[in-house]
Amino acid sequence: MIQDPGSLIPPNDEHTKASTKASAELHKQCMDLLNDLDSFQALLKATLRNPQLVEVRQFRSNVSAEMKMLLKLEERIKSQVEKSKRNAEDSGDNELHGEQKQQPIDDMQSDVDSDVEMRLMHALRSSNLPFYQAVWGIVLSSCEGLLALGKRFYWDGETKAPWKKSGNEKQANKDKRKSVFVDIVAGDGTEWVKVSTISESRLLFEMAKKGWEADSEDDVSGAESERPPRRTVLRNFDGEDPGEEDDDDDLELIKLARDLRKAADATRVRYRHPRLRIVLPKIEEGNVPEIDDILAEMRSYGIQVECQETLSATIGSSDLTRLLPQPFKNFTPTLNVDCTLLLAMVSDLSHVKNLPILPSFHRAIVRQIEVDKEMPLLPSELWPAMGSRELVCTSEAGTRMREIVDLLGTDTEKARMRIVMGEPSEDGGCDSLIKRFQALSDHHVPEDWKLPVKVIDAQPVINACLAEGKLPPVADEVAEGLSDINYSVFMYGWVTGTTTITSNRTIDKQIETTIEKNRGNDERLEGPVVWVCDTARSLVGKDRDRKD
Numbered sequence: 001m002i003q004d005p006g007s008l009i010p011p012n013d014e015h016t017k018a019s020t021k022a023s024a025e026l027h028k029q030c031m032d033l034l035n036d037l038d039s040f041q042a043l044l045k046a047t048l049r050n051p052q053l054v055e056v057r058q059f060r061s062n063v064s065a066e067m068k069m070l071l072k073l074e075e076r077i078k079s080q081v082e083k084s085k086r087n088a089e090d091s092g093d094n095e096l097h098g099e100q101k102q103q104p105i106d107d108m109q110s111d112v113d114s115d116v117e118m119r120l121m122h123a124l125r126s127s128n129l130p131f132y133q134a135v136w137g138i139v140l141s142s143c144e145g146l147l148a149l150g151k152r153f154y155w156d157g158e159t160k161a162p163w164k165k166s167g168n169e170k171q172a173n174k175d176k177r178k179s180v181f182v183d184i185v186a187g188d189g190t191e192w193v194k195v196s197t198i199s200e201s202r203l204l205f206e207m208a209k210k211g212w213e214a215d216s217e218d219d220v221s222g223a224e225s226e227r228p229p230r231r232t233v234l235r236n237f238d239g240e241d242p243g244e245e246d247d248d249d250d251l252e253l254i255k256l257a258r259d260l261r262k263a264a265d266a267t268r269v270r271y272r273h274p275r276l277r278i279v280l281p282k283i284e285e286g287n288v289p290e291i292d293d294i295l296a297e298m299r300s301y302g303i304q305v306e307c308q309e310t311l312s313a314t315i316g317s318s319d320l321t322r323l324l325p326q327p328f329k330n331f332t333p334t335l336n337v338d339c340t341l342l343l344a345m346v347s348d349l350s351h352v353k354n355l356p357i358l359p360s361f362h363r364a365i366v367r368q369i370e371v372d373k374e375m376p377l378l379p380s381e382l383w384p385a386m387g388s389r390e391l392v393c394t395s396e397a398g399t400r401m402r403e404i405v406d407l408l409g410t411d412t413e414k415a416r417m418r419i420v421m422g423e424p425s426e427d428g429g430c431d432s433l434i435k436r437f438q439a440l441s442d443h444h445v446p447e448d449w450k451l452p453v454k455v456i457d458a459q460p461v462i463n464a465c466l467a468e469g470k471l472p473p474v475a476d477e478v479a480e481g482l483s484d485i486n487y488s489v490f491m492y493g494w495v496t497g498t499t500t501i502t503s504n505r506t507i508d509k510q511i512e513t514t515i516e517k518n519r520g521n522d523e524r525l526e527g528p529v530v531w532v533c534d535t536a537r538s539l540v541g542k543d544r545d546r547k548d
Contacts (some may be wrong), residue, residue, distance in 0.1 A: 019120040023074050030067045030129055033136060045433050047324060049375045050534060054325065055185075058148035063132050071121050134281050135195050139323065145188035146323040153192075155259075155266035180259040188325055189269040192276050194260060196253065197284045203253070203291060210249055211292070247405050253278075257298040262334040267531065271515070271526040276303040283307045327385075327531060334390040336493040337453060338502035339397040339404075341382065344537035346405060346416035350378050351441040355540070365538055377441050377537060385501060385531065388448040388501060392498075394458040394489040410543045417439050422452025458492035465495035472525055474518040478511050494528035503536040 037060045044051040109164060139146060156178035183191035250258075257278065264273045285295060285307040298305050337345075344350055349368050353376075358364055393401075405417040418424075419437045431526060433451040438444075471494060479487055486507050487527060493500035502508065508530045515527045 009318060017153040019124065022121065022124045023070065026070055026124060026127060026129055027067070029071065029133060030063065033063055033129075033133060034060070036136065036318075036320075040323065043320050044326070047379050047380075049377070054146060054150035055151060056146075058137075059132070062128070062150075066127065066129050066132065068527050070124075070127065093485075097251070106226060116390070117161075127396075128440065131195070133280075134197055134224070138149045138193060138195060138279050138281075139184055139186070140318045141217055143186035143191075144322055145329070146186050147183070147189050147324045147325060148182075149382055150183060151180065151185050152176070152179050152181050153263040153267055158253035175323050178262075180256070180263045182260075182263075185274075187275070188327060188329070190272070190274055192264065192274045193258065194256060194276075194278045196256070196278065196280055197282055198253070198280065199307060200284065200288060200291060203251075203283065203294070204288065206251060206295070207290060210251055212251065212294075237292055251294065253280075253294060254297055257301045257303050260303060260547075261301040268516070269527075271512075276301075277306065278303055280307045304325040308329050328387070330499075330529075331385070331389065331531070332497065332499045332529070334498050335386060335394055335475060336489065336496075336498045336500040337391055337393045338489050338500060338504060339393075339400045340503040340536050341501055341533060342393060342397065342401040342420065342453070344377060344382065344503065344533070345420055346409070346539075347414050347537040348413055348540040349537045350382075351412075351416070351443060353442040365540065368535075368537060371535065372537075377533075377535060379526060381451060381533060385448050385533070386449065388450060391450050391453045392456050394485075394488040394492050395455050396458070396485045398453070398455045400485055405539065410541050412440055414539065420451060420453055421455070456492065460487045462488070462491045462495055469530070470495060472514055472522070474525065477518055478514050481514065482507070488531070490528050493530070497529070499529045499531060501533065505532045508532050 035473060037056060041051070041056055041060070042055050044056070048054070081396060135149065139149070154174050156175055180194075182192045183195045185191070186193060260276050260278070264276055275547070283295075285292060295305050295307070300415060347373055348355060349365070351371070355369055357369060363367075400422070402417065405414055409417065416437065419433050419440075422433070430451055431447075434447060434449060435444055437451065466475065475491070479491060482490065486504070489502070490500060490507065490511060492498070509529050511530075519525050
């Protein structure tokens with residue numbers, strides 16, 4: 001919780017009443033916003049394996065810096081008030097002893113106080129806090145699946161999808177002139193939101209300064225006279241890259257819309273460009289025809305433009321859980337489980353809470369034990385991902401998993417493997433399997449977990465779909481780079497439209513890269529639907545006899 005700054009507010013003297021009230025209100029609002037952000041960060045830490053995947057820290061730091069600035073400003077102005085008062089009193093004493101008739105000291109002090117008050121109020125009105133409040137209010141009122149509060153995207157070269165960047169990577173050798181700063185990345189990366197708190201008067205002033213004027217209608221007659229006046233636009237984006245051109249004459253909102261479009265066109269999230277939204281809380285559409293023309297120009301870039309957005313959510317009183325990432329929202333009713341996660345489902349590392357660390361353990365095993373102790377993989381990620389969905393795996397993935405467990409697994413890992421794969425089948429249905437599995441896990445096993453995993457003979461299905469042309473031609477390029485197991489897993493998920501879950505990020509990236517290189521002009525081209533678990537689990541026995 002942020003400390004209440006009330007004790008730092010200057011005394012409520014007559015000459016500082018307005019500024020003190022404004023300052024106190026800003027402090028309260030800033031404190032509420034910081035508390036909201038702290039609550040959200042605590043929620044991220046409690047629910048996500050990697051809270052840093054949601055980029056909030058910099059935004060929170062900016063708000064905190066604004067609070068410090070307000071406090072310093074307040075103290076500085078208070079000091080100036082006291083100094084001015086002393087100077088005025090000294091000057092008044094000296095002049096009262098002179099021969100010339102002087103202005104009464106009360107009037108002199110009033111002039112000083114008014115000047116200080118004006119400067120203080122101007123500084124308070126210049127605070128960035130209203131912008132931060134607008135951003136957070138829009139998040140609360142209209143966003144889900146928040147990934148970032150502030151993120152820069154480039155159109156010069158490859159731009160990574162939001163969830164594929166570690167957070168520590170830097171955009172080396174990137175030209176910021178070929179980038180745009182997005183205020184909100186929501187929809188699990190599929191929506192970018194930009195907020196501008198420009199006022200109507202400021203926008204009209206900029207339009208006049210930049211030369212946006214209506215064409216003369218003196219020579220227009222007949223039906224054409226009923227048309228709204230067209231705008232004289234000094235320069236607009238015409239499809240070619242204007243990045244090297246001087247755009248000083250462009251309106252900031254038009255430049256913003258154009259830059260958003262270019263950055264979005266250079267970025268794909270699950271094979272699709274992100275949706276774009278610009279929110280203008282201080283602009284009222286339909287009020288000024290000249291401004292409506294600007295809004296229409298912005299929308300011509302394929303951007304949703306919202307004016308005077310009603311921030312229905314109140315800071316400090318909203319359900320923040322709606323803002324959590326929702327990576328499982330679009331999962332298919334059946335999940336295609338890769339061999340890597342089949343192994344994670346049976347590993348002792350995933351199920352034994354206080355697994356003793358032996359000297360013979362490889363450091364990778366030790367690290368997995370430490371990570372799982374902080375945030376267990378199955379309860380925090382895999383079981384929520386699987387939910388009550390049907391689980392299948394290809395025969396190649398199932399066979400490979402059995403081979404690894406039989407060769408390297410402990411007795412408990414082998415026992416879990418038999419339960420997961422439904423062996424022997426005569427031992428009962430799903431309820432029986434869950435009870436048997438619970439006896440082998442320190443974690444509470446969800447009762448709706450669909451065991452066993454059904455094994456699918458994927459090759460006939462894949463061959464039939466390929467023969468029928470159900471996949472795009474790029475499928476041949478994708479298939480050439482896959483091993484037999486990966487071919488069966490990822491191609492089966494692709495031809496059936498089933499979500500594949502895996503921890504093999506390398507193959508997922510390989511497939512995505514191949515598709516993008518062969519996309520051409522096909523904007524609708526998509527690859528298999530894949531969800532990548534950020535961490536894997538080895539078997540305890542895998543490196544049992546190997547020294548570090």
